[in-house]
Amino acid sequence: MFLNLLKHYLRVISRRKLFSFINITGLAFGIAFVILIGQFVYYEFNYNSSLKNVDNIFRVVDADRKDYNVDYRLKDKVLESIPGIKNSCLLNNFSIDAETGNKLFRLKHMLMVDANFFDVFNIKFLSGNPKLALSAINNVILTESTAKRIFGTLDVAGKTLRLNHHIDMIVTGVVKDLPKNLSFDAEIFVNYSNSPEQKLPYREMSSNNKSKFLFSMFLELEKIVDKATVENQISALNKIDGFVYPKHIILAPLSSDYFNVDYNDYDLMHGNAGLVKLLSIIGIIVLTLAIINYINLTTASYKYRLKEFGVKKCLGADRKSLIKQLSSESLFTTIISSFLGIILASLFLPYFNQFVDKTLTLLIFTDLRFLLLFITFILLLSFLISIVPSLVLLKISALQLFKVNPSFHGGSKAFRNVLTMFQFSIAIILIAGLIVISKQINYAKYKNVGFNTDQLMYLKIDFTLKDRIQVLTDKLQQYSGIKSLTKTLGMPGSINLMLNSYDAMAIDSNSLKTFGLKILKGRNILPSDINKAVIINETALKQLKDKNWEDKKIGGWNILGIVSDFSYSSVHQKIGPFLMAYCDFMPPDVITMRFTGPISEAVSYINKTWKEVCPDYQEELGFYDEYFASMYKKEENLASIVSIFSILAIIISSMGIFGLSVFQSEQRIKEIGIRKVLGATVPEIFGLLTKNFSSWVILANIIAVPVSYYLMSKWLEDFAFKIGLSWWIFALSGGIALLIALITISINTIKAAIADPINALRYE
16 A cells, blocks of 8 residues: 555656655755754753753742842751752852963863752762762862863872962862753862852852852752742741841742743853744744645646546545545655755754854754654644645545636635745745844944944953063053053953942043043043042933032042943943943953054064963953954844845745746646737736736735834844834845746746747647
């Protein structure tokens, strides 16, 4: 039975090679991108699923501060006073420099943890005792890849590793590399006690003249424990010691924490729910376009199979057997398309990984659950694409199938036209979106940020280099190509300091000159103003009563002047009130230089000077214009994704309209011959054959324009500075779609229009 169905299917596709090719390749493209998008969505939603006890692990949230960080002492208090908590652990995530011998390594993920951490997260040790490996404050544990990277071997027990350029640590264990789909990564583990001892980087918040060392805290609850009860019990601890413990605790499930961005988080990664949603929608759209193509061309091609189905009905074939045949044809087409789709997906995967910033592999070959999901999807797709063609054909009686029935044109013509209109509506929306996104990115990247970024460089300074900063700046100022230099805490585009509820940056007397900031009112700071003067921006001035700034203070700081607004934070955020404090009690972390002359010479001199003064530190040198442009990486990736899917949507739609134009030309071949014999010209024939398609593409424009306008308006709301939506954007996108449709149709229409009419009428 199966072999007969297969042989019959091969005969069918061999008779209509062009239609079969379009159907198979159209579905293959759709399936390929469903594979890519599907496995990305699958991967994202399976974060932390490798943990066997993930459903019982919760993160402690300070609800009042909307922050995951709590005082480290809360852990011991919770374990000793609240029943039903199986385990608890602490985590801080920092980057750090590590040295051994003359080699320097930058480790992006140093986890400060307690011994319980390895139990809660089931981390496997390759060497060392899990209970004792972090028993001393100077013990460290390495992951296997980090051990090989630094020492070239896993036999590292007892070896010395210097952290932060001044603390010698002893390696006491090696663990397996963490799974890629965990919300945190690790290269090295150190004892959490380094934080309250203030030996390594730590997170601290001052309150009531006391220090709180902050950590992410995880609880592993017993299965029978009620989460709400534990939340209330932990919150009640505040009554015992209001300083140490938050007043309102929430327990956030780790199983769903990956997409939770409601709270401040410094330690764990979080997924982009918006990107997942966007890609899912695009994947559904692309697959829908491919399905529409299949339905359109399949129903149209049934014109050539009327006698086949008529004979079968007359010989006793019932509805069930015909449905089985049609379903088998859809299944075979889907299977062939899926194999081709897998090949296409593997080819596109490296580029897709760049867009989503992941290192995905084809899960079809590595994940049994994903393979089963894919097989289920293929079966459902096969069933879906067979429904409409089956209904179209089976509603016709056997007698009608033998007639030369002008009312049957391979299914409902109006239905096919509506589907074609839908295809091009989607293509127009994507084209309009691509134009708007590209225009917005171009506008924002080259918009004036409020200060001169031309030939302006930054050099980041680690906080442990405070004793070498003066030597470094003195040597840099000796270079004639450096026009001006300033030392600041924070830099435009990356401000993490707040003073008296203002976003702030600590500056020196050369800062305004180096950045090229204009003083609108008042004066620049002088060396004598140190530790008592601030400069504020225009937005901060507007918040002052009566806009009167003279002789006023902000938190004890004298306001000396007003500078024009500039982008001091993310380019996506509106400019808020901002102040620049002239002080020397907060160590700088950035040196900014304005230089003249050849860039390469300046960079070479800075590199040479850095190696002389800070040979044991990695250099972080960059240009401000490139730094601000890099803030649009997410939008540029989005533009790339939209452009690819726009092209794909156009290709699929064009394949469909090309197939329908072939069908139309074949249907009207005698009409064309008669018209040509009666004197119709080639342009008239061309207009006749393209009129129908053109009208539906124009109607698609009418539908697509308001939809694309709404979608792009919503997208632009995320930008502080944005373009206007001009009418020409939508006119251009519609014109492009219409032009593509006409070019596609012309390929076959011109051939039909110039054909010799004798060939069409020779049998009349």
